[in-house]
Amino acid sequence: MKQLIPVINSNDHIYGNEKALIELVEYGDYQCPYCGLAYPIVKNIQQELGADLKFVFRNFPLSKVHPFAFAAAVATEAAALQNKFWEMHDIIFENQERLNIENIIVFAENIGLDLQQFKYNIQQKEQSVKVERDFESGLRSGVNRTPSFYINGNKYEGEWRESELLQYMQGLLIAAPETAQYAMLNNQ
Amino acid sequence: MLATGTKAPEFELYSSPYQKIKLSELKGKKIILAFYPADWSPVCGDQMSLYNEMEKYFDRHNARIVGISVDSRWCHLAFSQHNNFHFPLLADFEPKGEVASLYKVYNNETGECQRALYVLDENGIIRWSYLSPVGINPGADGILSALEQLDN
Numbered sequence: 035m036k037q038l039i040p041v042i043n044s045n046d047h048i049y050g051n052e053k054a055l056i057e058l059v060e061y062g063d064y065q066c067p068y069c070g071l072a073y074p075i076v077k078n079i080q081q082e083l084g085a086d087l088k089f090v091f092r093n094f095p096l097s098k099v100h101p102f103a104f105a106a107a108v109a110t111e112a113a114a115l116q117n118k119f120w121e122m123h124d125i126i127f128e129n130q131e132r133l134n135i136e137n138i139i140v141f142a143e144n145i146g147l148d149l150q151q152f153k154y155n156i157q158q159k160e161q162s163v164k165v166e167r168d169f170e171s172g173l174r175s176g177v178n179r180t181p182s183f184y185i186n187g188n189k190y191e192g193e194w195r196e197s198e199l200l201q202y203m204q205g206l207l208i209a210a211p212e213t214a215q216y217a218m219l220n221n222q
Numbered sequence: 223m224l225a226t227g228t229k230a231p232e233f234e235l236y237s238s239p240y241q242k243i244k245l246s247e248l249k250g251k252k253i254i255l256a257f258y259p260a261d262w263s264p265v266c267g268d269q270m271s272l273y274n275e276m277e278k279y280f281d282r283h284n285a286r287i288v289g290i291s292v293d294s295r296w297c298h299l300a301f302s303q304h305n306n307f308h309f310p311l312l313a314d315f316e317p318k319g320e321v322a323s324l325y326k327v328y329n330n331e332t333g334e335c336q337r338a339l340y341v342l343d344e345n346g347i348i349r350w351s352y353l354s355p356v357g358i359n360p361g362a363d364g365i366l367s368a369l370e371q372l373d374n
Contacts, residue, residue, distance in 0.1 A: 036363065098274050098306050173279065178361035179268045191358075 036176030036189035045164070046090045047110075047119045050080060054088040055210060056203050059184040061092050061172045064107060064126045065100035065133055066180045072194060073127040079200045086207055091123060093168040094180050102133050105156075107165040109138045112155035113147060121145040223326050223338060223351045230255075230342045233321045235312040236295040237288070243310065245346065252285035252372060253342040254365055257327045257335040259356060261293040261301035261311070269337075269359040274307050276362060283369035284344070288312055291335050292319050327353070341368040 038059055042048065046059075060076060062069040080089055093110075095103035106126050113122035125141045126133060142152045155161060172182070176189055183190040185203060192198050224230070230245060230253075237243040245253070256273065258266045273287050280287055289311040293301070298311040314321045314335065322328035327338040339360060341350040350368035354360035 036361070096271060096275055098308070099271055169275075170279070173276070173362045173366060176361040176363040178272060178359035 038184040038187045038189075039171060039174040041187060042088070042090055045167070046092065047114060047123075049089040049091075049120055050087050051085045052088060054083075055086050056083060056206060057088045057090070057184075057186050058203065059090045059092060061094040061168075061175070061177045061180060061182045061184075063093075063095050063100055063103045063180040064110075064130070065103040066096065067130075068179075069181045070127055070130040072181045073124075073130075075194065075199065079203065082200055083203060083207075087203070092172060093165045094172040094177055094182070095165065095169065096180065102135065102138075104162075104165060105135055105138060106133060107168075108156050108161045109142065109152075111161040111164050112152050112158075113142065113145070115155050116147050116151065118145055118147060122147075223353055224340070224348055226348055226350065228348050230340065230346045230348050231321075231324045233324065235290070235314060235321060236298075237310040237312055239295050239299055243288075243312065248286060248288075249346055250344055252283060252344060252369060253340075253346075254280070254285060254287040255325070255340040255342070256287060256289045257322055257325065257338040257340075258289060258291050259329075259332070259334040259337060260291055261297050265337075265357060265359050266291070267305065270307060270311075271305055272359070272362055274305065274309065277308060279362075279366065280369075283373055285341075285369055290314050290321060292322070292333065329356075339365060341365060341372070343372055 042057060042059065076089065080087060093107040095107050097104045110119055110122045113119055122141065122145060125145055142149060175184065183194060183199065192202060232245050234242050234244045258269060260266055270289055287309050292314050294315045295313040298313055302311055319328040319335065322335040325340065327336040329336050337354040337356050337360065339352045340348055343349050349372055352360060352364050
């Protein structure tokens, strides 16, 4: 089974309970329509699982087919410097059909970023390097489509467009002893 | 599949409507041969799109990738343009599947290549191979590990 490499670490943007029993990692592309479809599904999972879920989004922009995917990923990293990674993540997916360079600035304005700072940060190399590092970790983890999901470190190969992903994780929670052990090991 | 350590059989296939490419012409670089069932089928598109993003990583290892299927050179051209591919797709079209058969990755029942990967070193020796279930995109982790091991 393909494994998440590296495991969740301090470079990741983590949403939810850091000590949650379930760790869901998505490798995604902001311009990928399937990732757009997955967005509300993941939101629903976050709501359903509450404190039992830790969610991480890693960038996997397919730049050759999605010309704005890389820029969008960089924008989220720049927003993260103002503690608004998830706000930027959300507004991009919620307006995916309007994603382009000009609108990234509009999004930044809408979520209340300091625009001058944001415009400076998106030009900095560090943000691109972070996105590329995510991409490379995806290659090593065996990402073979977007979105690709990893649950507690293992690649999830099943369907996700309906409620399969949620049901799978709910199943893990029922079998909680082993899962809990994993989470404990990982949080040491 | 052909065994690791054996010499990769020579072949010559169309890489574009008017150009043929010989395996031996690629000597001096590591070569990834990505056999896949068909242009336009969803999994193949994903798999080739992924490799299309990896030029930089392959360059790092002095490696080049080529895709091979039984589709014609014109079909490859359209598929390639549609997806903005930056690496060649070779047409194992006439005699159909001859090269795939040579590499033991031809599926007689479907008349298509299997989904199979070979990594060759700079001297054209097979160093790694992988046969993937037909419906599963094998990703790139295996290729990257194989290239890294060759460089170590």
